[in-house]
Amino acid sequence: MRxxxxxxxxxxxxxxxxxxxxxxxxxxxxRAIGRWFRNLPHKFGAFFGKIGxxxxxxxxxxxxxxxxxxxxxxxxxxxxFAYHQIxxxxxxxxxxxxxxxxxxxxxxxxxxxxxxxGDVAQVRDPDTDLVLIEGxxxxxxxxxxxxxxxxxxxxxxxxxxxxxxxxxxxxxxxxAQRAASAKDDVGQLLNHKFHLxxxxxxxxxxxxxxIVPLMFMILVAFTNYNRNTIPPANLxxxxxxxxxxxxxxxxxxxxxxxxxxxxxxxxxxxILGWTMEWAVLATFTNLFLGMIVALIINKKxxxxxxxxRTCLVTVVAVPQFVSLLLVSKMLNNxxxxxxxxxxxxxxxxxxxxxxxxxxxFMIVVVNLWVGVPHTVLTCTGILMxxxxxxxxxxxxxxANPVKMFSKITLPYMMFVxxxxxxxxxxxxxxxxxxxxxxxxxxxxxxxxxxxTQAGDLDLLITWLYKLxxxxxxxxxxxxxxxxxxxxxxxxxxxxxxRIGSVKNExxxx
Amino acid sequence: MKYLKTSKKSAKGAIIDSxxxxxLAIISIIWVFPFVYLILCSLRGESGGMVxxxxxxxxTFDNFIYLFKGDFLTWYLNTLIxxxxxxxxxxxxxxxTAYALSRMRxxxxxxxxxxxxxxxMFPGFLGMICIYYLLNAMGMxxxxxxxxxxxxxxxxxxxMGYYVSKGFFDTISRSLDEAAMIDGASxxxxxxxxxxxxxxxxxxxxxxxxxxxPWGDYMMANYIVGRGGTDFKTAAIGLYQMVxxxxxxxxxxxxxxxxxxxVSLLPIIMFFFxxxxxxxxxxGGSVKG
Numbered sequence: 001m002r003x004x005x006x007x008x009x010x011x012x013x014x015x016x017x018x019x020x021x022x023x024x025x026x027x028x029x030x031r032a033i034g035r036w037f038r039n040l041p042h043k044f045g046a047f048f049g050k051i052g053x054x055x056x057x058x059x060x061x062x063x064x065x066x067x068x069x070x071x072x073x074x075x076x077x078x079x080x081f082a083y084h085q086i087x088x089x090x091x092x093x094x095x096x097x098x099x100x101x102x103x104x105x106x107x108x109x110x111x112x113x114x115x116x117x118g119d120v121a122q123v124r125d126p127d128t129d130l131v132l133i134e135g136x137x138x139x140x141x142x143x144x145x146x147x148x149x150x151x152x153x154x155x156x157x158x159x160x161x162x163x164x165x166x167x168x169x170x171x172x173x174x175x176a177q178r179a180a181s182a183k184d185d186v187g188q189l190l191n192h193k194f195h196l197x198x199x200x201x202x203x204x205x206x207x208x209x210x211i212v213p214l215m216f217m218i219l220v221a222f223t224n225y226n227r228n229t230i231p232p233a234n235l236x237x238x239x240x241x242x243x244x245x246x247x248x249x250x251x252x253x254x255x256x257x258x259x260x261x262x263x264x265x266x267x268x269x270x271i272l273g274w275t276m277e278w279a280v281l282a283t284f285t286n287l288f289l290g291m292i293v294a295l296i297i298n299k300k301x302x303x304x305x306x307x308x309r310t311c312l313v314t315v316v317a318v319p320q321f322v323s324l325l326l327v328s329k330m331l332n333n334x335x336x337x338x339x340x341x342x343x344x345x346x347x348x349x350x351x352x353x354x355x356x357x358x359x360x361f362m363i364v365v366v367n368l369w370v371g372v373p374h375t376v377l378t379c380t381g382i383l384m385x386x387x388x389x390x391x392x393x394x395x396x397x398x399a400n401p402v403k404m405f406s407k408i409t410l411p412y413m414m415f416v417x418x419x420x421x422x423x424x425x426x427x428x429x430x431x432x433x434x435x436x437x438x439x440x441x442x443x444x445x446x447x448x449x450x451x452t453q454a455g456d457l458d459l460l461i462t463w464l465y466k467l468x469x470x471x472x473x474x475x476x477x478x479x480x481x482x483x484x485x486x487x488x489x490x491x492x493x494x495x496x497x498r499i500g501s502v503k504n505e506x507x508x509x
Numbered sequence: 510m511k512y513l514k515t516s517k518k519s520a521k522g523a524i525i526d527s528x529x530x531x532x533l534a535i536i537s538i539i540w541v542f543p544f545v546y547l548i549l550c551s552l553r554g555e556s557g558g559m560v561x562x563x564x565x566x567x568x569t570f571d572n573f574i575y576l577f578k579g580d581f582l583t584w585y586l587n588t589l590i591x592x593x594x595x596x597x598x599x600x601x602x603x604x605x606t607a608y609a610l611s612r613m614r615x616x617x618x619x620x621x622x623x624x625x626x627x628x629x630m631f632p633g634f635l636g637m638i639c640i641y642y643l644l645n646a647m648g649m650x651x652x653x654x655x656x657x658x659x660x661x662x663x664x665x666x667x668x669m670g671y672y673v674s675k676g677f678f679d680t681i682s683r684s685l686d687e688a689a690m691i692d693g694a695s696x697x698x699x700x701x702x703x704x705x706x707x708x709x710x711x712x713x714x715x716x717x718x719x720x721x722x723p724w725g726d727y728m729m730a731n732y733i734v735g736r737g738g739t740d741f742k743t744a745a746i747g748l749y750q751m752v753x754x755x756x757x758x759x760x761x762x763x764x765x766x767x768x769x770x771x772v773s774l775l776p777i778i779m780f781f782f783x784x785x786x787x788x789x790x791x792x793g794g795s796v797k798g
Contacts, residue, residue: 047620143639187695194696195613198605202668208643209665210628213636293536296529301522310781311537314544317780319725321745322769325752326547329762336546339561369540430632432728437749461632469732474638481635488630 029494036493058160061167072166076159079166087182092162099155107148114145117223117237124233139231142223146215150207221478230472243479264476267451267463272487275459278360279428282367283421289368290375291413297376298383309380312373320370324437327366328352352439356456359443363457367434382416383409422495426488430461441466460484544773550766572767580739581768584747587656588772591743592724595660599667599719600712607674608700612686625669633666637732640665644733651737659733659743663723677711678704713783721776744772 004020012020061069072079077092113119118136125132189197221243229236245251250265297308315323330336331351338348352359386409394404435441441462442455450456452473453466460480467477546563553560554567609615610622640662644650649658681704689699705712723730727745734741735750742750748768751761 139642143642190697191695194700195609195615195618197697198609199668202602202606205661205665206668209640209661210636210669213639213643214628214631216639217635296532299526299529301526302529302533308533308537310784312540313780313784314777315540317721317777318544318769318773319721319745319776321725321727321749322547322773323543325749326543326766326769329752329758330543330546332758336563343561369543373540426630432634437727461634464632465634465728468634468638478635481632485631489627492626492630 033493054160057164061163065163065167066170069163069166069170072163073159076162079162079169082166083169085169085182088165088185092158095155095158099151102151103148106144107151110141110144111148113141117141118235121235122232135232136235137232138223138225138229138236142219143212143216146212146219147208149215150212217474217478217481220474221482223475225474226476227472239475243475247476247479247483263449263451266449267454268480268483270450271454271458271460271463272483274360274457275429275487278363278431278459279425281364282371282428282431283425285364285368286371286375286424287417287421290372291379293372294376294379294383295409298380309376312376315370316373316377320433321437323370324366324433327369328438331362331366353443353445356443356445359439359457363434363438366438367431370434378417378420379413382413386412422491425491429459429488430484431459432461432465435459436462436465460487547766547769547773550763551770553763553766556760556763572763573771576764576767576771580742580747581744581771583740584742584744585771587742588724588744589775591656591660591663592720595663595723596716596720598660598664600715602664602667603671603674603715603719604705604708604712605700606668607671607678608704610671611675611678612683612704613696625671629669634728634732637729641732650733651741653741655734655737655741659723659730662729662733663726667719674708674711674715677708681707717779717783720779724772724776744768748772 009017009020062073068082069079071082075093076096077089080086080089080092113136117138118141120133120135122131122135123133124130222238222240223236224239224242225236228234246261246264247268248265250262293312296302297305302308332338333348333350333353337351341348349358351362390408391404394408399407435457439457440455441458443457445456447456453471454463458466461484464477464480464484467473467480471477549563549565551572552568552570553565554569554571555565610618641650644655644658644661647654647658649655649661685703685707686699689703694702725745726743727749730743730746731749734743735746739747748765751768752758752765
């Protein structure tokens with residue numbers, strides 16, 4: 001980007017200044033991303049440095065600790081018993097016993113087969129269809145391996161903690177002759193360690209129902225798990241990057257899907273294009289119309305503000321499956337809109353099924369109907385928050401309403417709404433409800449170039465949904481999921497590298 | 510001269526205002542019309558899906574009566590139980606997580622926040638196959654426990670939605686905490702007796718959001734209970750399946766509308782009474798004016 005001096009900038013006309021700001025923002029995006037990636041090694045360095053520091057404490061404890069401390073590495077809680085912390089010691093010991101039992105009877109047999117995802121196929125008697133040999137279940141092996149890995153990581157943390165506890169006890173014993181009692185421990189959990197108490201249950205559900213499933217599904221993208229290989233009757237196995245190659249470039253060797261790989265890639269790029277187009281259109285139309293409506297409702301001389309707002313807010317309150325299903329039936333060929341057109345003597349239109357471009361236009365319009373009230377609510381809150389003295393000062397200086405709007409209202413609103421734009425944008429990329437409930441993801445016009453389960457109105461998220469629920473193409477669905485993540489992360493990265501609010505959270509105080 | 514000028518100006522203002530009123534009236538009609546249509550259809554006595562006129566020829570409550578004679582009451586109660594339990598648990602989790610991340614400084618806090626940020630970028634539906642399998646292993650699919658299973662699904666990712674509440678807590682002065690701490694209050698005590706009473710808007714916004722989410726969810730619920738027995742469905746799934754295919758639309762459309770009215774009633778009442786807090790909450794976390 002061209003560097004210019006302050007004087008040069010000030011001598012520009014207003015339009016050129018605005019253009020300059022805009023173009024420098026756009027031109028800076030690659031640079032910001034580049035900077036983020038250049039900083040990545042530092043970030044990783046800091047991360048591993050922290051982990052290294054954590055282990056260094058462990059080695060210190062093992063090196064300088066006495067035999068009681070070292071014994072804790074084998075028998076968890078030994079160092080606590082030795083210093084009369086019976087309660088804490090018992091908990092450690094109990095955890096160790098449970099962990100060993102868990103590994104012996106559950107974890108070990110799954111981890112051992114993770115490399116192949118099972119090699120003994122199920123055998124059934126061809127005549128009676130009874131199961132003769134149970135065989136390996138690839139799904140259980142992969143899933144429970146992930147669960148076991150999560151447990152092992154947690155155990156590692158507990159193990160290091162127990163050794164450090166023992167070492168601290170040893171050090172404290174020589175100074176103060178007393179280690180923290182069970183009562184102290186409980187008190188700490190409500191005070192300085194309150195975060196442990198309150199984050200324990202949410203973290204557990206997060207690990208079991210979000211992190212483990214996600215790890216599982218990310219790994220499924222590297223297997224051939226689809227409707228032809230459903231366990232327990234069949235085995236699935238690792239295929240490396242074949243699925244990614246099929247979806248991105250259309251070239252794949254080992255993909256066992258029923259159709260050729262080029263259809264996957266054609267469908268993916270087409271749906272990605274429409275997803276982006278939709279997200280941009282939906283976000284900006286919503287923002288502009290929402291701001292205009294909010295401004296006219298909040299105009300000082302307008303009465304019945306609450307009434308107008310309530311009219312709009314009804315859409316927010318009614319569940320989307322009711323409002324969107326209703327609108328989709330109203331837009332039907334025999335729906336009420338066409339009835340009105342017909343009775344007026346006008347030609348009827350099959351809004352959502354006639355052509356893809358008309359259906360896309362209608363989707364954006366219906367999205368305005370659903371989304372504008374949200375924007376109006378937010379904008380109303382912002383408008384009420386603009387300090388009145390700004391306007392009074394402007395009035396004294398002789399500013400006209402247009403000037404006040406462009407110099408106070410608009411910058412203020414954009415300042416607050418700017419960061420939330422990206423949230424809306426990402427929300428629109430993943431807007432399942434609108435596309436699925438309104439159109440089912442397709443106009444119904446057959447297109448042989450599209451892969452299974454994909455329709456011409458599908459977003460990536462609805463295609464993912466259909467691939468999972470109807471198509472049982474889990475391998476491709478996982479690839480799509482990971483690609484959605486990459487798209488969303490890309491846009492979030494732009495914003496987080498440009499705004500500092502994430503970094504300077506202490507500034508508000 | 511001066512008087513003339515002001516009267517001219519106000520006349521111009523009145524014209525603009527009347528234009529705006531007209532515009533607002535049109536906007537309101539567009540926004541409210543589908544719901545008027547919904548209510549009219551739910552009261553329509555004539556059967557048949559789509560009719561070519563707006564005002565029903567025969568007004569009855571038969572659709573509602575028919576609906577409640579069927580499985581709808583079970584669906585509605587299922588949804589109600591799930592939404593109430595989930596909204597209470599989720600609000601607690603969200604507020605406590607936000608409090609911990611806003612006020613306490615512990616090892617791994619930054620890492621946890623970054624980790625949750627990245628985790629949130631994955632589409633939530635991706636892990637569903639796996640969750641289904643886990644719930645199945647726990648006996649929560651197609652059984653009377655499937656409501657509990659669905660609750661677990663809704664509760665699982667809540668921790669990641671702490672942003673807005675944390676933004677709100679960040680604006681509450683930290684000197685309050687320090688004063689209480691000097692008086693000997695523990696962190697738990699500070700949260701429950703100082704921070705919570707100050708956070709009414711954010712509590713109500715979180716409660717409302719956590720209630721409306723499960724109340725209207727189709728995507729997750731359909732995967733967990735959509736193919737199960739009719740007793741375990743939620744209202745969203747039941748009503749969607751009533752009008753899924755064309756012959757079903759012509760048979761059930763008026764009852765679907767009646768169901769839609771019943772389902773929408775509770776959220777509308779809640780929004781109506783809590784709108785003030787909702788507006789304050791939406792912006793409270795972001796505006797530091």
